[in-house]
Amino acid sequence: MSKRLHYSIRMRAAKDSVHISGAEGIYEKNDVLDTVQKYTGRAYAHDKGRADEIHLTIEELKETPRRISSLPLCTLNTRNSEAAGKAAFKILSSIGITERAIDEAFKSLTIGITMRGAMLMDIEGVRLEPDLLRGVRVTRMGITKKADAILSKHLAKLGLNNDTVKEALILASKVHKYPMVLGELCISDDPNYTTGYIASRAFGYIRLLHIKKRGLPYGGRAFFITGGEVKELIKYLQTTPVLIDNIKPCEGALSLKEILARKSHRKSHSRK
Numbered sequence: 001m002s003k004r005l006h007y008s009i010r011m012r013a014a015k016d017s018v019h020i021s022g023a024e025g026i027y028e029k030n031d032v033l034d035t036v037q038k039y040t041g042r043a044y045a046h047d048k049g050r051a052d053e054i055h056l057t058i059e060e061l062k063e064t065p066r067r068i069s070s071l072p073l074c075t076l077n078t079r080n081s082e083a084a085g086k087a088a089f090k091i092l093s094s095i096g097i098t099e100r101a102i103d104e105a106f107k108s109l110t111i112g113i114t115m116r117g118a119m120l121m122d123i124e125g126v127r128l129e130p131d132l133l134r135g136v137r138v139t140r141m142g143i144t145k146k147a148d149a150i151l152s153k154h155l156a157k158l159g160l161n162n163d164t165v166k167e168a169l170i171l172a173s174k175v176h177k178y179p180m181v182l183g184e185l186c187i188s189d190d191p192n193y194t195t196g197y198i199a200s201r202a203f204g205y206i207r208l209l210h211i212k213k214r215g216l217p218y219g220g221r222a223f224f225i226t227g228g229e230v231k232e233l234i235k236y237l238q239t240t241p242v243l244i245d246n247i248k249p250c251e252g253a254l255s256l257k258e259i260l261a262r263k264s265h266r267k268s269h270s271r272k
């Protein structure tokens with residue numbers, strides 16, 4: 001029996017040599033042409049302007065994608081960026097990341113430089129990626145059609161059914177499948193997008209409203225790493241194909257107290 005081929009399709013678009021849009025996914029052969037059309041349309045109709053340069057990569061995957069579940073999703077019900085930042089500190093420090101590392105991540109993501117990839121930081125805040133200017137780009141992830149339809153339905157109920165939320169959740173779900181990654185902080189680099197998130201296996205994907213001020217064109221991702229071989233982690237993030245085929249619960253707004261209570265609840269369940 002022949003194996004079904006999968007393709008990683010990646011798009012990045014620029015206007016006047018400045019990056020404006022990107023997208024990627026894993027698709028079966030029959031969906032390649034439609035996807036190319038969809039991604040091209042997206043590059044031409046971006047908020048930041050019409051792309052004048054579009055790079056498309058269509059790569060036949062030699063490896064069968066690993067199938068995983070999405071992280072559960074919720075939104076922290078904080079009123080302003082100060083409260084969102086404080087809550088993020090509490091949640092991330094409760095899983096063993098030091099305040100120094102969290103502080104360092106916040107500083108680096110708001111300093112005014114956007115790296116192409118993510119920062120890797122140990123739990124003391126020491127940077128681990130080999131190229132400190134470029135960071136590590138997570139690629140070769142996607143979602144099956146069936147899981148995508150379920151995710152759309154869940155997100156639509158929350159008024160969140162859009163590419164930005166979906167793609168961030170897919171990326172974080174791939175990242176946090178790797179045991180060396182303890183947590184993540186993400187702040188969007190889109191000046192019009194003020195929501196970010198923190199993610200971890202312990203708590204899932206927690207959206208942070210108002211984590212940055214409107215108009216700031218920078219942001220990025222920091223992954224907090226513990227133990228293990230960094231080279232292997234980078235290989236996984238960059239090259240291992242991963243497909244989401246199961247969707248965990250997507251919930252609306254939760255308080256910090258409710259979120260923190262969940263971790264101890266999950267822990268006591270997993271001990272049984």
Ligand code: PML
Binds near residue numbers: 168188196197
């Ligand atoms: C969300 O609203 O859940 C997405 C937040 C992060 C978006 C990061 C990005 O700009 O890609």
